[in-house]
Amino acid sequence: MIDKIASLGRSGADAVISIGRAGRFLGGVLSGVPRPVTGFPLLMKQLYSVGVLSLAIIVVSGLFIGMVLGLQGYTILSDFGSEAAIGQMIALTLVRELGPVVTALLFAGRAGSALTAEIGLMKATEQLSSMEMMGVDPLRRVIAPRLWAGFIAMPVLAIIFSMVGIWGGMLVGVEWLGVFEGSYWGNMQASVDFWDDVVNGVIKSVVFGFVCAWIAVYQGYDCVPTSAGISSATTKTVVYSSLAVLGLDFVLTAVMFGNF
């Protein structure tokens, strides 16, 4: 009985300690902003592997989610004879919610896990400590470019996701189901506001990008340097990122769109 209570307390204390370590880690990384000249190629390399290589999965999922929204929206809206509002529905859903959230979930699975595994393996094979021996700061050389790359790539990916989704919705709604193209775009333009909807969606994806990249690099940097440790760190990255994204999305939506 006492043991159980003690272990409960220990796990609580461990959680607080690890949050504190994550915060200190973040401070260390952010103070090591990549140097403009030498850090730039490193950042480019990470942007390529985090952003460009995620493009395929983002475009394909965006297309299909847009098409499904078009199909489902048409089925429901045509019951009320207002299938012309389909453009408005698709655009608002994608720009406000699905674009940032689904992109962040896919990003955590596609890029976040890769970041964690890569950094974890570097730690397990003692590459990080040998860098320290050579006088190279691994936070600046390895972690910072990856964090910044995730931070920059996520909004770009989310914007592309929304655009492809809206185009996919048009493919189904206008080309296939025969909604008038003018009312598809017209209703959309009448109801989507650039600052309220598009910019707020971009702000969401900036927050998600920051959180996902932070969790991914921290889990890699902090993992137990064994094969089991790397595998559990990768799992934790995906689980924690997804939960953080969904929870933060609720908070951000309540702040941005909750003033009725």
Next chain:
Amino acid sequence: MTQRTTDITVGLFMLAGLAALLFLALQVSGLSPKSAKSTYTIYADFNDTGGITPRGRVSMAGVTVGSVDSITLNKETFQARVAMSIHGDVDNIPSDSAAVIRTSGLLGEQYIDISIGGEMDSLKPGDTFYSTQSAMNIERLISNFASGK
């Protein structure tokens, strides 16, 4: 892969993001570069604004000529005071025009329609509509009909 190829691909990636943002701005949200047109504000007092909301449409003969700025309660008369901004080039609204709240379609959104009067003078910035007609309330209509009034 050489550094140069990486740079070019990442550059293309960022450009694609910018192009997508431009698409969202222009095609999806209808943000037009010349949207910062000059407007002027006029007011109307309604007994019941129904479903009018800020950013709602103000139209004249079916053409959008402005939008609703704000809706406040006038505590003296217990009426709703609606401020609307009208496009600056529509500067000849006759001063005896009426502001009418209409519904587009049976279930559509509500908007303010300006029904034209015959006076030679026109409304100036800051003026208030002389007559208004409040939102039609279907429940009230039905209850009036049912009670035979």
